[in-house]
Amino acid sequence: MRKALMSAGIVTLLIMTGCSNSDATHSAATDKNASNTVQGETAPDDSMAMGNETAGGQMHHSGSAELPAGLQTAQNPEFPVGTTVIMNMDHMPGMKGAQATIAGAYDTTVYSVSYTPVTGGEPVKNHKWVIHEELQDAGQSPLKPGSKAILNADHMPGMKGAQATIDLAQQTTVYMVDYTPTNGGEPVRNHKWVTGEELSAK
Known part of the structure; x- marks a missing residue:
């Protein structure tokens, strides 16, 4: 028991x-x-976030102050070099509402373009902006919407060398700007390009 x-x-x-x-x-x-x-x-996983940025066609932040050959300095721009302005567009995260300093002002034809990156990936629609001097063998006359052109600009990965379709063409003054993003990112230098319609006086 x-x-x-x-x-x-x-x-x-x-x-x-x-x-x-x-x-x-x-x-x-x-x-x-x-x-x-x-x-x-x-x-979120950093690699996924980075992948999404790349897939979305992330623009280069800071760029070179070097200008395309033949680009003419604006003689009487609305916003002279050194002027402080507020940006009203959102080409890149943290751009809209940011305070910027005009680093250059130029008279040219500016284009909105659509293209497929030479590195592969999804087509980019209505990219703003590319200027006439950044098109390969474009000649002297502005191109009309629907025209095809080869891009010499490298604002985004896979842009340089891509064939683009002109969506919009406008003769105006374009600006190169320095600014600090509103989302807390690193300061951006020599961002190309913004138009006067996208800026307002501070």
Whole structure:
């Protein structure tokens, strides 16, 4: 009888120990899964974010102050070099509403273009802006909407060398600007291009 009771006690103890270990393992797994879920909600994977930026045609932020050959400096721009302005467009994240300084003003024909990047990827529609001097062998006369042209600009990955269709053409003054994005990014230097219609006096 005593042996039977001892055996029953040992079996009970083993069952309890097994449940305890199983519960602890399940609890740890649950905690880990919960932690992963929270991290997934609050801290997206960086590689995915970078991939999305690339897929979306992320523009280069700062650029060279070097100008295309033949580009003429504006003689009487609405916003002279050194003027502080507010940008009213959103070509890039953090641009709209940002305070900018005019780094250059030029008279030219500006184009909105659509093209497929030479590096592959989705077609880019209505990219703003490319200027006449950034088109390969474009000649002297402005191109009309619907015309085809090869891009010499490299504002975005896969742009240079791509064949583009002109969506919009406008003779105007274009500006190169320096600014700090409103979303807290690094300062941008020599951003090309914005038009006077996209700027307002500070």
